[in-house]
Amino acid sequence: MTKVPSVIHWFRLDLRIHDNLALRNAINEAENRKHFLRPVYFIEPDIKSKVGVNRLRFLVQSLQDLDANLKKLNTRLYIIRGNAVEELPKLFDKWQVKYLTSQVDIDPIYTKQDEIIDEIAEKKDIFIVRRVQHTVYDVHSVLKKNNNSVPMTYQKFLSLVQDVQVKDCIEITKQVSEHCKPKDIDSKKYDVPSLNELELDDSALEPLKYPGGETEAVRRLNMYMARRQWVCKFEKPNSSPNTIEPSTTVLSPYISHGCLSAKLFYHKLKEALNGMPHSQPPVSLLGQLMWREFYYTAGAGTENFDKMVGNSVCTQIPWGTNEEHLKAWAEGRTGYPFVDAIMRQLKQEGWIHHLARHMVACFLTRGDLWISWEQGAKVFEDYLLDYDWSLNAGNWMWLSASAFFYKFFRVYSPVAFGKKTDKEGLYIKKYVPELKKYPTAFIYEPWKAPKSVQATAGCIIGQDYPKRIVDHDKVHKDNLQKMSAAYKLNKERKALKRPLK
Numbered sequence: 123m124t125k126v127p128s129v130i131h132w133f134r135l136d137l138r139i140h141d142n143l144a145l146r147n148a149i150n151e152a153e154n155r156k157h158f159l160r161p162v163y164f165i166e167p168d169i170k171s172k173v174g175v176n177r178l179r180f181l182v183q184s185l186q187d188l189d190a191n192l193k194k195l196n197t198r199l200y201i202i203r204g205n206a207v208e209e210l211p212k213l214f215d216k217w218q219v220k221y222l223t224s225q226v227d228i229d230p231i232y233t234k235q236d237e238i239i240d241e242i243a244e245k246k247d248i249f250i251v252r253r254v255q256h257t258v259y260d261v262h263s264v265l266k267k268n269n270n271s272v273p274m275t276y277q278k279f280l281s282l283v284q285d286v287q288v289k290d291c292i293e294i295t296k297q298v299s300e301h302c303k304p305k306d307i308d309s310k311k312y313d314v315p316s317l318n319e320l321e322l323d324d325s326a327l328e329p330l331k332y333p334g335g336e337t338e339a340v341r342r343l344n345m346y347m348a349r350r351q352w353v354c355k356f357e358k359p360n361s362s363p364n365t366i367e368p369s370t371t372v373l374s375p376y377i378s379h380g381c382l383s384a385k386l387f388y389h390k391l392k393e394a395l396n397g398m399p400h401s402q403p404p405v406s407l408l409g410q411l412m413w414r415e416f417y418y419t420a421g422a423g424t425e426n427f428d429k430m431v432g433n434s435v436c437t438q439i440p441w442g443t444n445e446e447h448l449k450a451w452a453e454g455r456t457g458y459p460f461v462d463a464i465m466r467q468l469k470q471e472g473w474i475h476h477l478a479r480h481m482v483a484c485f486l487t488r489g490d491l492w493i494s495w496e497q498g499a500k501v502f503e504d505y506l507l508d509y510d511w512s513l514n515a516g517n518w519m520w521l522s523a524s525a526f527f528y529k530f531f532r533v534y535s536p537v538a539f540g541k542k543t544d545k546e547g548l549y550i551k552k553y554v555p556e557l558k559k560y561p562t563a564f565i566y567e568p569w570k571a572p573k574s575v576q577a578t579a580g581c582i583i584g585q586d587y588p589k590r591i592v593d594h595d596k597v598h599k600d601n602l603q604k605m606s607a608a609y610k611l612n613k614e615r616k617a618l619k620r621p622l623k
């Protein structure tokens with residue numbers, strides 16, 4: 123008896139069935155050729171060492187939801203335990219694969235995988251289809267339109283896409299036919315792993331505030347889009363970094379994992395804005411989505427985008443190293459309550475507001491600690507639910523005034539900034555409970571509280587809560603001079619066109 127060949131859809135950052143053209147292509151191919159359909163996702167055994175616990179939990183939930191949604195289409199998700207580059211070639215033979223689909227991902231982890239798989243597939247005569255579906259625009263076409271160079275400003279990026287017609291979303295509504303179901307469709311060995319199997323002990327974690335999955339993503343999107351007035355009036359700078367409940371959509375974890383299609387978000391936004399007076403980019407909600415497109419374009423067009431050295435858009439700055447300071451920052455122990463509250467919220471919940479990210483990124487780099495943005499980006503990679511290769515690197519470069527933003531003399535004050543939107547320090551009291559009995563006058567600067575006040579509040583500075591690790595008023599002035607010198611040097615080197623050491 124001849125074996126029935128298979129069609130694979132390889133899920134990566136597209137954990138959804140809505141607006142998934144690559145998945146639909148796989149289904150159609152299997153249907154037309156009467157082949158088996160096998161939607162797969164690879165989980166590496168050591169994933170725990172690469173993905174932070176909150177994000178791993180979000181991922182597992184997203185995979186469970188994807189599996190449930192695929193089952194509604196009369197198929198399932200095949201979880202393969204192992205590295206894609208090692209396992210996929212084995213599956214090519216075992217399953218007699220003739221056709222493979224996936225989405226275009228620009229993160230170097232995936233582009234490297236694609237190169238290897240392409241070579242193997244060619245030798246085995248396997249047809250590969252990749253679809254642009256993680257971004258609203260095809261970022262490679264945008265780069266081409268800009269003479270294959272990166273648009274260095276947001277406005278320039280907008281001008282490049284202003285006439286581009288955004289394609290409609292596609293839906294998969296038809297059930298997969300019985301003849302596309304492989305014999306092993308019910309095999310437990312391909313089930314989504316439990317947290318236990320991944321050796322993840324979530325007993326010490328708070329319940330996940332933002333549960334993973336396409337179902338929750340679409341629910342959240344619809345909930346926000348129903349608030350048309352809110353959408354039309356949205357201006358990012360007027361949202362607050364320190365409300366207890368988020369003042370922006372928190373759709374980012376869903377978009378980053380592909381549980382939500384950026385294109386669906388785009389079309390829903392257009393629908394909500396249609397015929398109504400509304401805010402404009404860069405501050406509007408549509409403008410936020412365009413920031414994502416901007417950084418994706420920059421990331422796709424820049425070698426070593428997530429590093430300083432060898433990155434053509436990044437100013438070379440002689441950052442220092444200080445393991446103790448880095449650790450204190452990452453663990454929320456800098457002695458600056460606003461900074462510490464943000465970092466603790468990040469670690470606990472996996473999401474913080476954009477302006478809160480501004481505060482802590484500025485503090486780590488050019489503002490106070492003079493530590494490389496690459497170090498900060500690594501900590502964010504570990505903690506963020508919405509970690510995204512190009513958005514993380516691009517925004518870190520912005521905040522450290524290494525690329526895209528150059529007004530390095532504008533430094534966030536760890537004392538004054540938070541007060542603008544939370545005078546009473548309620549946010550600090552939630553995330554830095556040691557200080558919850560502090561009077562409002564000292565909540566942002568507890569070191570200024572007299573000893574008697576500290577004792578009454580039950581928190582002695584230097585004993586129950588750390589002393590400041592640096593004096594912002596002093597260090598930020600020193601850092602301004604260092605930034606100024608680095609900019610000058612970069613300018614001179616550029617003028618001389620001398621390669622940097």
Ligand SMILES: Cc1cc2nc3c(=O)[nH]c(=O)nc-3n(C[C@H](O)[C@H](O)[C@H](O)COP(=O)(O)OP(=O)(O)OC[C@H]3O[C@@H](n4cnc5c(N)ncnc54)[C@H](O)[C@@H]3O)c2cc1C
Pocket residue numbers: 358368370371372373374375377378407410411412413414415417474475476477479480483502506508509510511513514515517518521
């Ligand atoms: C240092 C630093 C690191 C960051 N790292 C990441 C990251 O790894 N992943 C990530 O998704 N975002 C990152 N951001 C961007 C931004 O902070 C988040 O996208 C945003 O806060 C997510 O919250 P939201 O979904 O409520 O955003 P909303 O304000 O509701 O915006 C809607 C969507 O627009 C996109 N968006 C909003 N702001 C930006 C921005 N500045 N750049 C790019 N896209 C944006 C996101 O997809 C977001 O979900 C980073 C920002 C900074 C300053």
